[in-house]
Amino acid sequence: MSVLIVIPARFASSRYPGKPLVELRGADGEARSLIRRSWEAAMSVSGVDRVVVATDDARIKEACEAFGADVVMTSETCANGTERCSEALENLGGGFDIVVNLQGDAPLTPHWFVEDLVRELRAHPTADIATPVLRCDGRAVNSFLADRRAGRVGGTTAVFGADNNGLYFSKEVIPYTGQEYADGDETPVFHHVGVYAYRPSALAAYPKWPAGPLEKLEGLEQLRFLEQARPVLCVEVEARGRQFWELNNPGDVPRIEAMLAEMGAK
Numbered sequence: 293m294s295v296l297i298v299i300p301a302r303f304a305s306s307r308y309p310g311k312p313l314v315e316l317r318g319a320d321g322e323a324r325s326l327i328r329r330s331w332e333a334a335m336s337v338s339g340v341d342r343v344v345v346a347t348d349d350a351r352i353k354e355a356c357e358a359f360g361a362d363v364v365m366t367s368e369t370c371a372n373g374t375e376r377c378s379e380a381l382e383n384l385g386g387g388f389d390i391v392v393n394l395q396g397d398a399p400l401t402p403h404w405f406v407e408d409l410v411r412e413l414r415a416h417p418t419a420d421i422a423t424p425v426l427r428c429d430g431r432a433v434n435s436f437l438a439d440r441r442a443g444r445v446g447g448t449t450a451v452f453g454a455d456n457n458g459l460y461f462s463k464e465v466i467p468y469t470g471q472e473y474a475d476g477d478e479t480p481v482f483h484h485v486g487v488y489a490y491r492p493s494a495l496a497a498y499p500k501w502p503a504g505p506l507e508k509l510e511g512l513e514q515l516r517f518l519e520q521a522r523p524v525l526c527v528e529v530e531a532r533g534r535q536f537w538e539l540n541n542p543g544d545v546p547r548i549e550a551m552l553a554e555m556g557a558k
Contacts, residue, residue, distance in 0.1 A: 293389035294341045295410055297334045298364075298380050300373035301327050301356075301396035303349040307445065308542060312352050312396050316539075317549050318558040326539055327352060329399030331361050336403040339410065341388065345396070346380035371503065372513040374488065378495045390414070391495055393488040397539045400551060405485055405529045412527045413489045420494035421517055422525040423458070425450045425482040426536060430473030433481050435537075435547075436465045444541050448512060450484040450526060458524040461512050485529065486538055488514065494522065 301312040308314075312330075315323035324332075327345065334343045345356045348368045356363050364383055370376040377393045390410055394401060405424050413422040428436075432447075439446030449466050451459045460466065461484055473479055490498075494517075504519035506512075517524050535551040537544060 293414060294387065295339060295390045295392060296381065296384070296388040297337065297340050297343045297392045297394050297406070298377040299327070299330055299334055299343070299345045299394050299396045300366075300370075300376035300380075301330075301345055301347045301349075301352050302370075302376070303347075303352055307540065311539065312347075313355055314539070314545065316399065316545065316552065319553045319556045320558045322558060325355060326399060327356060327396050328359050328361075330394065330396045330401075331356065331359070333399055333401045333403070334394050334406075337392075337406045338403065339407065340392075344380060344384070346376045348376075374490075374495070374513045374516075375499045377488075377490070378499050381492060381495060386492060388492065391490050391492060393490070395486040395538070398486050398536075399539070400534070400536050400548065401485065401487060402532070402534050402536070404532070406487060406489075408529050409487060409489045409527050412525065413491075416525055419525040420491045420522055421514075422489045422527050423450075423514060424485040424487055424529045425452070425526045426485055426529055426531060428479050428481040428483050429475065430477035430479060431475035432483055433465065433473055433479050434475070436481075436483075440465065444543065445511075446540060447538060448484040448486070450482050452482075452526040456526050456528075458514070458518060458526050460518070461510070461514055463510055463512070482526075482528070483536070484514075485536065 312327040344362045344364045364380045366379045507515040
């Protein structure tokens with residue numbers, strides 16, 4: 293089954309304009325743009341037939357082509373990354389069995405997160421979409437809660453049923469526990485990792501569905517599938533000692549740079 297990775301990237305982010313071109317310093321002190329680090333993460337995934345950046349901005353296109361990325365131009369009307377992936381696949385003429393949306397703000401995504409996701413979607417032929425979830429330790433939960441207390445929108449959390457199909461995704465910390473956790477404690481909270489694997493049919497249908505109230509309130513694209521009664525398979529992945537964080541706010545830059553330094557990543 294052929295696999296395409298699409299990295300959606302837009303310049304006009306409401307929370308962080310120009311975010312894809314923000315530079316992040318690695319352990320060696322070298323600065324590389326967020327979109328480049330996300331592309332390098334995608335290129336490290338095995339079993340992938342093609343990786344493309346999908347954007348509507350000439351500045352991002354120019355920056356990506358300068359470091360050797362394959363770029364597909366999409367329209368400015370795409371409401372989110374899933375719609376941009378759908379348009380990118382259409383512009384490429386299809387021809388792939390699985391399309392992975394590796395969002396351009398997640399440069400710390402380990403390759404095995406994507407590999408596990410693709411494997412599970414292949415193993416569940418009735419599933420149209422799959423997404424990874426990572427059990428949080430106390431350090432991650434405390435970071436989420438600190439963001440919320442400060443009025444910042446941090447990472448997304450997920451709850452799912454016994455069949456591993458998602459019940460809900462939220463920018464609040466769910467489920468509520470009312471407990472305090474030490475950094476190394478295991479918790480019942482799962483961090484939703486911003487990666488999706490779709491069947492092309494589900495991806496083609498997505499832009500035709502209206503955004504529902506939950507998607508509008510939370511600003512989470514995957515809720516459109518749940519609001520259309522389309523199950524979202526949650527795939528639990530292992531951190532293997534790696535820290536994971538998305539770049540959501542300017543304050544996340546030093547946090548991610550510290551993680552790069554901790555991992556010894558260039």
